[in-house]
Amino acid sequence: MEKILCKAEKKAESAEIYRLNEQNSLIRTSQGKIETSKTGKSKGYGLRITRNSSTGYSYFSEKKHADKAIKTALKLAKMNKNPVELPLTKKTRKTKTFDKKIQELDFDDLARLIRRINKGTNRHAETLKSQISTYIVKVRVINSRGTDLQKKSTSFLAYAVGKKKKATGIDYYFKKKFSPKVTEVGEKAGKIAKKSAGGKPLSFTGDIVIDPEVLSSFLEKTVLRDVNGKKIDKGQSNWNEKIGEKVSDEFNLTDDPFLDYGAGTTSFDDEAVPTSKTTLIKKGVLKNFLDNLETSRESTGNGFRSNYSSTPSIDTTNIVLEPPERENVFDVKKGVFVKNLSGFHNMNASTGDFALNIGTGFRIKNGKKTKPVRGCMLTGNFYNMINKIKGFHEEDEQKTWFKGPAIRYKGKIVGS
Amino acid sequence: MMDKIRKTLDKTSADFAEVNMEKNWNNKIVLNNAEVDKVRSGNRTLFGVRVLNNNSWGFASSNDPDDLEECVKKAKKLAKVSSKNSINARLAESPINKGKYKIKPEKHPNDIGIDEKLERCLELSKNGQEKNIKSTTLQYLDSHAKKVYVNTEGTELTYKPVRSFFVYKAFTQGNKLLQASKRDAGLKGVEILDGKEKMVKETNKKARLLLKSRSPPSGKMTVVINPKMAGTLAHEAIGHACEGDSVINGKSILQGKKEEKIGSEKVTIKDDPTLENFFGSYPFDSEGVEGQETTLIKEGRLKNFMHSRETAEKEEVKPTGNGRAQNPSHFPLVRMSNTFFCEGDQTEEELFEGIEKGVYVHGMKGGVSNTNSGYFQFAAEYGQLIENGEKTKPLRDVTLVGNIMKTLKKVSGAGKEKMLGDPGICGKAGQSVPVTDGGPSIRIESILVGGNKNGKNPL
Known part of the structure; x- marks a missing residue:
């Protein structure tokens, strides 16, 4: 890598090489039987070169193509107008992203774990699908300003889909730490399927409780795009000139790269900028955007590459929602709990308007979840929803990159 | 090599x-x-x-x-x-x-x-x-x-x-x-x-x-969907339910319904990777099987499912060349190629004839379907009100909701001109493949249209 950097430096003002080394393993079952056992590895390089105050990008998977990639990046640098100043070496904070246990799992272990998932689901429903995956990712970023950072992370996914009559139930776990409690994932998927069986559509206006995972999907489609510094620079965000203004109810929303073993936990981004905790919303007031080296503000350490072949773009790490106060949001006389919504890619991300299908939901009567609900639509506007929250649940949930409570608001469900 | x-x-x-x-x-x-x-x-x-x-x-x-x-x-x-x-x-x-x-x-x-x-x-x-x-x-x-x-x-x-x-x-x-x-x-x-x-x-x-657009009226009504939305219906609602793996795994409502009449005479739907140079075209799939035309529904009758070599064996039929992987590092799955409604014999005027109040649906922003239940929900890019057979006010955030087992029977018209060429990337089990869909304009007598600004019904 140093040799490639050396060659690139000779012809450029500055250069950066990003190397990604990935290994993954998975076992997947269908109706309780192993569909496939699969392993894969991949390695590749992303190159960024600056010359005459402009930047060029290229990538390659085989080292023998390095010279050509340097030439290409130099050529492309002539056309790009966005100068990028690569970072100097800086101290990074230690984060928990590596679990030796995940690295040590072999396929016999994975087969054993998936049997346990299925056993859990089977207690309550049929096993439709299940999966165990492990990932080991190594990243190294070096640049001509002397920066040389390396990181290693592991991830573990346990996923189960149970089926009862026509209803399905899904549960999963995805973190950078191994979890031996995979039976619980299966069991939960089975229980949800069982409880959802025979669900019927309804029309309803009133107290609606939104599951934290559903809330995270809404945030991903709207608010987290609005705070993307690139979209701000392009004028494609709803919150272009809203720093210091009230944008939501009085909760805090933070990008937190330091949660132990969170799906988005990392000590530096893919541009070798140390990550930092960024307050996006404080007591309902918009405070900051997320930036990388390419935006007009200082990088917050949110420049990530989805692969060595992709150029850095802005992404979140872990998102934490902290409510001003908490209560039992289910404690209402009459309401509906929305556990799962489908079709998020149908939602109007720019206006926040949505009409989404309730896959799994339950009526709430006197504080208890009762009859299943499905096949009807939750309709409304997400920006209005986060300005009319009536309650935040006592407990937080963190399954992947989002940590936060269920919320209650006054909404509308349209039956068919 | x-x-x-x-x-x-x-x-x-x-x-x-x-x-x-x-x-x-x-x-x-x-x-x-x-x-x-x-x-x-x-x-x-x-x-x-x-x-x-x-x-x-x-x-x-x-x-x-x-x-x-x-x-x-x-x-x-x-x-x-x-x-x-x-x-x-x-x-x-x-x-x-x-x-x-x-x-x-x-x-x-x-x-x-x-x-x-x-x-x-x-x-x-x-x-x-x-x-x-x-x-x-x-x-x-x-x-x-x-x-x-x-x-x-x-x-x-x-x-x-x-x-x-x-x-x-x-x-x-x-x-x-x-x-x-x-x-x-x-x-x-x-x-x-x-x-x-x-x-x-x-x-x-x-x-x-x-x-200038506003949200549509909500409720059941007659709609005319343009070729892009017809393609979405063909791909999302019907195509996915005709994928051999879903059928075999009991995840499709169409399981066991071959040769049954599930739609009106106006409904013929095909998948065809051999069409020249479309985004979803290919000469052979990721299992080395030649691409070929597969008729899924012919004049309302369910005829065939799409298969990989593995699902074809289970159903005791020939593979249809639909075993596709995103790239060589992925396992092939049963996937669509170019999927479309076939053209009918009606003129544009005939399609709108006699609709007192309805919605003309343009394009699509995306769609999901539940192959298990036949339920689907699509968001259109925009729409127009139909009043007395005429297209009038512009609409946005139009959503169509239905179930293929009911909706296909309510297809009452198909236009003469087919347009194929709405390219997209279809995702399934974490894999994305290039596909195309399309069809002629299609008239559906009754389907649930979802708006979202309640009380502001422009009708």
């Missing part, structure tokens, strides 16, 4: 093994508001080995060609892991195919410098900087590849595809930010950029129209 793979495969004692290998070259240009955001080029190699031994699957992939032999061994080992509780996989017979295929575009991406492509994109984007358009994004991608498929049965295929993709987005600012976009993609080269001025202007016009 073919020889090296053949020699390696000859050494394995597995019941069946196949190798997909690909080397590809890509260029990408992104412009924002007629300024360069990013230009990127690169290449990569990747391959995957799939082994079937004792009716159990094992799979190993890498992007270092030197790992080939090791991957064949690994895949065989993993087949042993699967065999402890296997699905008992078997492959339907497929002819031994040998052939070399190549796409010859008018302007090969390799023959035109990236600077020339960029200049053309800049020119187009400058054209889009108009009054009331707050912001624009233009994206151009081209790729060409060398693909090799070899299996232990003797099939040996090579393919040199060329693909390009163009998308233009325009934003307008009302109370909120509104977005319109149009795209084009196919097995073609840099010629995709020719004549795109019209598409840029049309997208801007659409974005401005959204400013």
Whole structure:
């Protein structure tokens, strides 16, 4: 890598090489039987070169193509107008992203774990699908300003889909730490399927409780795009000139790269900028955007590459929602709990308007979840929803990159 | 490369093994508001080995060609892991195919410098900087590849595809930010950029129209859906329910309904990867099976499902050439190619005739369907009210909700002109493949239309 950097430096003002080394393993079952056992590895390089105050990008998977990639990046640098100043070496904070246990799992272990998932689901429903995956990712970023950072992370996914009559139930776990409690994932998927069986559509206006995972999907489609510094620079965000203004109810929303073993936990981004905790919303007031080296503000350490072949773009790490106060949001006389919504890619991300299908939901009567609900639509506007929250649940949930409570608001469900 | 793979495969004692290998070259240009955001080029190699031994699957992939032999061994080992509780996989017979295929575009991406492509994109984007358009994004991608498929049965295929993709987005600012976009993609080269001025202007016009639009009425009514939305219905609601793996796994409402009448006479739906140069076209799938036309529904009667070799064996039919993988590092799944409603015999006027109050639905922003229940829900890009057979006020955020088992029976008209060519990327089980869908305009007598601004019913 140093040799490639050396060659690139000779012809450029500055250069950066990003190397990604990935290994993954998975076992997947269908109706309780192993569909496939699969392993894969991949390695590749992303190159960024600056010359005459402009930047060029290229990538390659085989080292023998390095010279050509340097030439290409130099050529492309002539056309790009966005100068990028690569970072100097800086101290990074230690984060928990590596679990030796995940690295040590072999396929016999994975087969054993998936049997346990299925056993859990089977207690309550049929096993439709299940999966165990492990990932080991190594990243190294070096640049001509002397920066040389390396990181290693592991991830573990346990996923189960149970089926009862026509209803399905899904549960999963995805973190950078191994979890031996995979039976619980299966069991939960089975229980949800069982409880959802025979669900019927309804029309309803009133107290609606939104599951934290559903809330995270809404945030991903709207608010987290609005705070993307690139979209701000392009004028494609709803919150272009809203720093210091009230944008939501009085909760805090933070990008937190330091949660132990969170799906988005990392000590530096893919541009070798140390990550930092960024307050996006404080007591309902918009405070900051997320930036990388390419935006007009200082990088917050949110420049990530989805692969060595992709150029850095802005992404979140872990998102934490902290409510001003908490209560039992289910404690209402009459309401509906929305556990799962489908079709998020149908939602109007720019206006926040949505009409989404309730896959799994339950009526709430006197504080208890009762009859299943499905096949009807939750309709409304997400920006209005986060300005009319009536309650935040006592407990937080963190399954992947989002940590936060269920919320209650006054909404509308349209039956068919 | 073919020889090296053949020699390696000859050494394995597995019941069946196949190798997909690909080397590809890509260029990408992104412009924002007629300024360069990013230009990127690169290449990569990747391959995957799939082994079937004792009716159990094992799979190993890498992007270092030197790992080939090791991957064949690994895949065989993993087949042993699967065999402890296997699905008992078997492959339907497929002819031994040998052939070399190549796409010859008018302007090969390799023959035109990236600077020339960029200049053309800049020119187009400058054209889009108009009054009331707050912001624009233009994206151009081209790729060409060398693909090799070899299996232990003797099939040996090579393919040199060329693909390009163009998308233009325009934003307008009302109370909120509104977005319109149009795209084009196919097995073609840099010629995709020719004549795109019209598409840029049309997208801007659409974005401005959204400013004046309001939400539709809610409730059951008669709708006419345009070719793009017809394509969405064909792909999302019917196509996915006709995928062999969903059918076999009891995840499709169409399981066991072959030869049953599930739609009106006006409904004929096909999947066809052999159509020339569409985004979802291919000569052979990721299992080396030749692409072919499959009639899913003929005049309302369910005729066939789409299959990989594995699902075809379970259903005791021939494979249909629908075993596709995103790239060689993925396991092939049953996937669609170009999926569409076939044309009918009605004129545009006839389709709207007698509709007192209804909605004309344009384009689509996306869709989901539940193959298990037949339920579907699609969001349209925009729409128009139909009043007394005439298209009137513009609408936005139009959502259609229905169930294929009811909706297909309510199809009461199909237009004469079919339009195929709405390209997209279809996702399933974490894999994305290029597809196309389309059809003529279709009239549906009764379907649930979802608006969202309650109490502001424009009817």
